[in-house]
Amino acid sequence: MSPTRVVLAKPGLDGHDRGIKVVAMALRDAGAEVVYLGLRRTPEEIWRAAVEEDADVVGVSVLSGAHVALAEELLAERARAGVDIPLVIGGTVPAEDAEKLRAMGVEAVHRVGTSLPLVVDSVLALARERTA
Amino acid sequence: MSATDTTDAGIPVAPVYAEADVAAGLAERLGAPGAPPFTRGPYPTMYRGQLWTMRQFAGFGSPEDANARFTFLLERGQSALSVAFDLPTQLGYDSAHPAARADVGRVGVAIDTADDMVDLFDGIPLDQISVNFTINATAPIILAMYLVAAERQGAAPADLAGTLQNDILKEFLARKTFIYPPTPSLRLSCDVIEYAAGALPRFNPISITGYHAREAGCDAVQELALAMANAIAYGEALVARRLAFDSFAPRLSFHFATTMDLFEEVAKLRAARRLWYRIATERFGATEPASGRLRFFSGNSGTTLTAQQPLNNVVRSTIQCLGAVLGGAQSIHVMGYDEAYEIPSEEAVTLSLRTQQIIALESGVARTADPLAGSYFVEALTDELEARARRLLDELDAAGGAAAAIEAGLPQRWIAESAYRSERELASGDRPRVGVNVYASENDDAELGEMFAADPGVAERHAARTAERVAARDEDGCRAATEAVAAVARDGGNVMPPLIEAVGAGATLGELADVFRSAFGEFREPQLW
Numbered sequence: 001m002s003p004t005r006v007v008l009a010k011p012g013l014d015g016h017d018r019g020i021k022v023v024a025m026a027l028r029d030a031g032a033e034v035v036y037l038g039l040r041r042t043p044e045e046i047w048r049a050a051v052e053e054d055a056d057v058v059g060v061s062v063l064s065g066a067h068v069a070l071a072e073e074l075l076a077e078r079a080r081a082g083v084d085i086p087l088v089i090g091g092t093v094p095a096e097d098a099e100k101l102r103a104m105g106v107e108a109v110h111r112v113g114t115s116l117p118l119v120v121d122s123v124l125a126l127a128r129e130r131t132a
Numbered sequence: 133m134s135a136t137d138t139t140d141a142g143i144p145v146a147p148v149y150a151e152a153d154v155a156a157g158l159a160e161r162l163g164a165p166g167a168p169p170f171t172r173g174p175y176p177t178m179y180r181g182q183l184w185t186m187r188q189f190a191g192f193g194s195p196e197d198a199n200a201r202f203t204f205l206l207e208r209g210q211s212a213l214s215v216a217f218d219l220p221t222q223l224g225y226d227s228a229h230p231a232a233r234a235d236v237g238r239v240g241v242a243i244d245t246a247d248d249m250v251d252l253f254d255g256i257p258l259d260q261i262s263v264n265f266t267i268n269a270t271a272p273i274i275l276a277m278y279l280v281a282a283e284r285q286g287a288a289p290a291d292l293a294g295t296l297q298n299d300i301l302k303e304f305l306a307r308k309t310f311i312y313p314p315t316p317s318l319r320l321s322c323d324v325i326e327y328a329a330g331a332l333p334r335f336n337p338i339s340i341t342g343y344h345a346r347e348a349g350c351d352a353v354q355e356l357a358l359a360m361a362n363a364i365a366y367g368e369a370l371v372a373r374r375l376a377f378d379s380f381a382p383r384l385s386f387h388f389a390t391t392m393d394l395f396e397e398v399a400k401l402r403a404a405r406r407l408w409y410r411i412a413t414e415r416f417g418a419t420e421p422a423s424g425r426l427r428f429f430s431g432n433s434g435t436t437l438t439a440q441q442p443l444n445n446v447v448r449s450t451i452q453c454l455g456a457v458l459g460g461a462q463s464i465h466v467m468g469y470d471e472a473y474e475i476p477s478e479e480a481v482t483l484s485l486r487t488q489q490i491i492a493l494e495s496g497v498a499r500t501a502d503p504l505a506g507s508y509f510v511e512a513l514t515d516e517l518e519a520r521a522r523r524l525l526d527e528l529d530a531a532g533g534a535a536a537a538i539e540a541g542l543p544q545r546w547i548a549e550s551a552y553r554s555e556r557e558l559a560s561g562d563r564p565r566v567g568v569n570v571y572a573s574e575n576d577d578a579e580l581g582e583m584f585a586a587d588p589g590v591a592e593r594h595a596a597r598t599a600e601r602v603a604a605r606d607e608d609g610c611r612a613a614t615e616a617v618a619a620v621a622r623d624g625g626n627v628m629p630p631l632i633e634a635v636g637a638g639a640t641l642g643e644l645a646d647v648f649r650s651a652f653g654e655f656r657e658p659q660l661w
Contacts, residue, residue, distance in 0.1 A: 012219070012234050013219035013223050013231065015307050016348075017308065017348075018348045018435070018548075021548045021552075022548075022551050022552050025552045026552070026555075026556075036659065037659075038659050039657060064219060064238050064239050065239065065474065066238050069233065069234035070234050073234070092473065092474070112473070113438060113440050113472060113568070113576075116555050116559045117559055
């Protein structure tokens with residue numbers, strides 16, 4: 001079985017990248033292949049990279065509070081591009097916004113305080129579901 | 133060795149310390165408070181003479197929204213202001229820019245024009261209230277707008293007190309609000325410092341910051357070394373302009389984190405002052421004592437605060453604020469207990485301010501300068517932190533100094549590896565965190581009171597107002613003033629005087645940031661990951 005492929009990115013203008021780099025390192029240690037696109041990536045850039053990299057999961061991190069607006073843009077672009085790769089969002093997301101994001105179509109939401117092993121397991125599980 | 137036998141930075145700690153654990157020559161390493169090498173603090177009487185400045189970092193939404201929060205804090209006894217700007221303002225986009233839409237007014241206030249700055253400080257006398265600005269890539273533009281706002285109030289530049297963060301080098305390490313490549317970015321920072329050295333005698337034109345790298349993951353020793361390396365880089369760049377070190381060094385200020393390991397943090401802050409004194413005198417040949425007298429602001433640590441059992445954060449913040457006070461801070465921000473969820477509610481910021489006031493007025497710790505001096509443990513730890521930081525500073529020097537080391541990705545690796553290590557220690561339980569990996573409970577969110585609610589309409593309203601103001605300005609005058617900025621950016625000279633003219637003529641932050649984008653290009657971070 002080929003390793004899980006994950007594309008990670010920071011959308012919007014937020015530059016707090018401690019969390020996403022930690023997740024990248026943990027996913028690599030768990031055997032995944034991770035491509036981190038870096039900061040200030042647009043929805044177009046993120047989904048294009050996801051397709052080019054043959055990603056099983058796309059993960060984004062938002063600590064600016066702009067998660068709902070950015071998720072709207074990401075989901076609209078995913079639909080427009082006809083991509084079916086699951087989207088995971090992590091960051092400072094209040095509980096009610098986490099519900100809202102899931103209802104909008106984000107496959108998994110990891111709020112601040114989620115343990116690192118849980119985040120890794122969730123990403124790997126989404127990848128398995130997709131390839132199963 | 134178990135985690136409890138070492139400090140947060142991994143320094144081994146003995147069960148007990150005695151006189152023999154402190155190296156000879158302590159009196160020389162300490163000096164008196166207010167005297168070289170300033171280990172014991174920058175001022176002779178410390179808080180007996182003047183309490184630290186209580187400066188809660190605040191700002192969101194429109195200038196009116198932020199002004200209301202400022203007034204709220206001042207009414208509750210806050211002694212100064214600290215402005216949080218939204219990300220579009222930090223990154224040189226007006227509120228109408230397509231890249232800005234999601235972020236307008238979110239992590240701070242949206243500022244497009246000098247008129248916005250006037251509105252931000254409406255009713256707040258700028259010659260009486262000191263103001264801190266957490267701004268870096270667009271710091272020259274924001275300073276220009278502030279000077280215009282002060283002038284319109286009738287405040288004299290000589291009376292303006294406050295601090296502009298303006299430490300762009302650390303933005304390449306953490307938080308990442310850079311726009312231009314490192315070299316022109318450093319030039320803009322130095323233009324501000326050079327301008328302020330003549331025009332703004334009470335203003336700190338830079339706050340050299342270890343805090344952000346620390347929050348991004350590095351440890352206390354690395355925080356010290358990185359702050360000092362950046363300070364050296366600014367000092368060298370300014371000296372290269374043929375400025376005398378003593379002409380600008382007294383107005384350099386610093387910014388450190390204060391996190392949970394109380395004694396290590398106090399030792400770090402004491403070591404910072406001694407390190408800077410030695411750098412100022414040995415490297416730069418400072419002759420004015422004030423050039424080697426380190427003054428700092430401390431923001432407590434957001435990354436130590438937890439989403440789980442959020443009221444526990446009140447206790448954490450109290451310990452951190454105490455650490456900053458015992459370490460001799462000149463101004464302090466205490467985090468809100470709800471910061472893992474949102475920007476702080478009114479209830480949370482009030483409690484942060486009350487935390488400072490209780491420590492200042494009830495605990496008695498403000499009575500005497502540097503109360504931990506002479507503690508065998510604290511002195512041994514201060515010496516050890518200084519020695520370890522000097523070794524790391526040597527590594528950064530060997531890598532060519534701060535800018536070259538950042539370009540090579542050296543400190544970025546320190547930060548990421550430390551962040552990953554601490555996260556693994558949290559997951560394994562080696563690093564205890566109450567409510568997270570010990571004494572955890574269900575349904576943590578129920579402890580939170582009312583949370584801050586962002587206003588989704590702010591982007592549209594603010595963009596519309598800027599459009600009205602742009603339509604009302606004298607277009608020819610504004611264009612000429614903006615072109616004067618472009619000429620100085622291109623041909624050399626200090627950007628501050630033409631920037632002040634341009635913002636006064638109505639040029640927007642986004643327009644002026646675009647002038648610099650055209651002149652300098654935009655920086656794209658190399659992917660080390």
